[in-house]
Amino acid sequence: MTTQFYDRLSNDLNFLKVVPYFKKKFDEITFNENHVKVLKLPNISVKIFNVIIKYIYSGKFSLEKLENSDTFDLLIASNEFELDELVEHLQSHLVNDNSSWLRLKFAQIYRTSYQVKNFKIIRDFCNNIITKYPNTIFESENFHSLPEDALISILKQDDLQLEEGKIWEYVIEWGKAKNPTLPTNLDKWTSDNFLSLKKTLKGCLPHIRYFSFSNEDVVEKIYPYQQLLEQQLFLDITIKLITPNKPISSIILPPRKILNTTLPTRIAPIPLSSNIITNEHALEISSWIDKKEIPYIENNPYKFELLVRGSRDGFDIKTIYNICDKVSKTIIILKVEGTDEILGGYNPLEWENNKNQSKRTKDSFIFSLKTANMKDSILSTSQGGYVHSYPRKLELSFGNALRLIGNLKTEKRCCCMKSEEYPKPIRSDSSTFSVEEYEVFKIISNK
Structure with missing residues (x-):
């Protein structure tokens, strides 16, 4: 099915956006030995480029012959050309009609959504999944390559369904992956080692709910890494552990809203999403x-x-x-x-x-x-x-x-x-x- 949803004025604006894009690219290129400038776009296939050209000139495009991966490539290319209306439409299409494919490629899609700042619709879709099913990202093989701003966004979620002690472990694991030269044995760490990890986690540490840790987790998980924390914060964590009612000066973030669900005694049937089998x-x-x-x-x-x-x-x-x-x-x-x-x-x-x-x-x-x-x-x-x-x-x-x-x-x-x-x-x-x-x-x- 071919989609058309833009007027002539919008087409003209899109055409002008593409013209400055190519002018800028050609200005950055020097002439070769034949006095010709050659522009290469290795990340944009001929198929995707043809869709964009048709869209620019006619306001029409069709997704019928595109695989989901092609549609996502079209989304990235549309963002490259600053075709904002198409970017928004393609995001909505993927989220509303192809959510199973997004889940299948979740780690890759989530990482890209933070590398490309205009992908808010997809980013919100991913964040909603992560809050309910945090292992989707934390247990992913690509977790260590997660951008810092993506991890911070997750840590800010009040309804992240994960105990704070476990969140802390994942954050430490992510930080260590960014510092592969750190000793494996924590007993051999120097002050410089802790300082390196502290610098890496500078943006993440303020979003940990320290006063939601169990007493056991404070002793077993926070104390070994106390050098990562500011002195007053660590002192207040200790005070709360020993004398819970005593006032402290550190900011206390609200505990996460963990859902308490009672599992049924009998396994409830899971709806079968099929048009063929029963x-x-x-x-x-x-x-x-x-x-x-x-x-x-x-x-x-x-x-x-x-x-x-x-x-x-x-x-x-x-x-x-x-x-x-x-x-x-x-x-x-x-x-x-x-x-x-x-x-x-x-x-x-x-x-x-x-x-x-x-x-x-x-x-x-x-x-x-x-x-x-x-x-x-x-x-x-x-x-x-x-x-x-x-x-x-x-x-x-x-x-x-x-x-x-x-x-x-x-x-x-x-x-x-x-x-x-x-x-x-x-x-x-x-x-x-x-x-x-x-x-x-x-x-x-x-x-």
Whole structure:
């Protein structure tokens, strides 16, 4: 769908913004030996640049053929050209319509939102997630590379759902990562070592709620790092520990609003976000994952987190690789065009977006689910079979037993063939087929 939402005056202003941008860039470049100035924009692809050019001249743009990663690249490029209206629109589009992709790439998106100051809508979206689920960022492999202003923003949140002693540990860990030469053993630290860490954490320390620490955490977590604190603050922390009612001069920040929730005695069903399968189907698939002979009938031990949907994200195989890169434990669900068959496969291993490769696993399987036209589901387990990641060939497959190729909706190249790796056929018809809809879920334990 093509979007148009700007008048002629707005188009002219956007055109003028781009003209000064290029003039400035060309002014910074010297002529080469052929007396030509060559401007390179390595971070902006031809595809993205064409979208921007069309937008500048017509006020129109289309996101139909763009993957979510392309849309995010378009957002960054739009900000580079100072196209403020487009920046705001794209942020809203990603937050409202593609939040699952933002969560999947959370650490990268959050870090970028602070590197690019105009991404307030996305930044607020991320902060809201972090306050409720702080481990999303604190336990991320990219936590140590988090910008200082991003960490400070998190520390300012009154409703951050994390005990203060744990927050302190994460802040210390972040600071140490910025000073890799610090001794591993704290007993060997010098005053200069503490001073280096104190300088690194200068912007973070004022936002710690020191008077919300438990007495045990004060002794075990603050005392070893007392040299990081101003003398009066450390004295007041000690006074409060010994004589809680005695007045102090340090500012006391309010305790964080930690929600106290009572867990139900019975596991409540988690809504299944699918346009193809039912909760009964999900229970059956979960039983196969756990290799249960008797299917689960309630209390699914797994959550099915929707990552990709064809009608929402696009039907090209590349879409799956882009969104599911380095994601393990995924289920692919297919609704076959014209037959209402529901096929699928489970991959316990990670998909690879950057290279073609095959991985052998005994825990993968493929299936055909029970429908109105099919009496019973069919499960075909792996006999040491392969899961093939072929992003460069626009193909992913489970041996030859289930092959997904190209554009799943328009090209009609998918097929199910005889395979020793997955010996039980899930489809009697070996002809190629297209897909009416597909979904990819991340399988997450509820424990």
